[in-house]
Amino acid sequence: DTAVSQTPKYLVTQMGNDKSIKCEQNLGHDTMYWYKQDSKKFLKIMFSYNNKELIINETVPNRFSPKSPDKAHLNLHINSLELGDSAVYFCASSPGLANTGELFFGEGSRLTVL
Amino acid sequence: SQQGEEDPQALSIQEGENATMNCSYKTSINNLQWYRQNSGRGLVHLILIRSNEREKHSGRLRVTLDTSKKSSSLLITASRAADTASYFCATEGGNKLVFGAGTILRVKS
Numbered sequence: 001d002t003a004v005s006q007t008p009k010y011l012v013t014q015m016g017n018d019k020s021i022k023c024e025q026n027l028g029h030d031t032m033y034w035y036k037q038d039s040k041k042f043l044k045i046m047f048s049y050n051n052k053e054l055i056i057n058e059t060v061p062n063r064f065s066p067k068s069p070d071k072a073h074l075n076l077h078i079n080s081l082e083l084g085d086s087a088v089y090f091c092a093s094s095p096g097l098a099n100t101g102e103l104f105f106g107e108g109s110r111l112t113v114l
Numbered sequence: 115s116q117q118g119e120e121d122p123q124a125l126s127i128q129e130g131e132n133a134t135m136n137c138s139y140k141t142s143i144n145n146l147q148w149y150r151q152n153s154g155r156g157l158v159h160l161i162l163i164r165s166n167e168r169e170k171h172s173g174r175l176r177v178t179l180d181t182s183k184k185s186s187s188l189l190i191t192a193s194r195a196a197d198t199a200s201y202f203c204a205t206e207g208g209n210k211l212v213f214g215a216g217t218i219l220r221v222k223s
Binding site: 040041043048056090092103105106107 | 159162200204208213
């Protein structure tokens, strides 16, 4: 069983479209995250939810909207996609808040905006 | 700005050699973590070292932490081709983990 699973793994779309990436964790963790990894492999946190409550919202354009229907799911919806949104998006989870222990990552969703 | 910065950016060694990667950070921490990322995959946690620890071992991995210099090192002994990956240090700050830019390690067989 995959602990943190993301779908889709690959996404190719045109500028201006809207797309969603889904994430589910079966670890029973309370906290989930979205990270963006750019072409230079730099990982930047975007959002964090703890028990469905938004606790971190970094300086991310409001075209990005996370949704956590329950603590096992954290989805990311992106409106009006731009070329600069091309990246690999990673979902992660942790038992508690990030300062208490390790993060468990999904395999990533590679988004290519043409 | 990033909390952790690794060096070197890239490292190429022969199988059997040791690989050392360094991480420097800026502010006080409670713990520091190291992660590995194989090409096209997600990050995998390797080891966590707390601020009151100076050294920690896990199999062929040895991590040191010097809080006075705000630096950490990851040593992989007797490297294998399967160790080829990117390695990231991560520090916590404000309920989030902040990752460095990573070191790309290539182990040639």
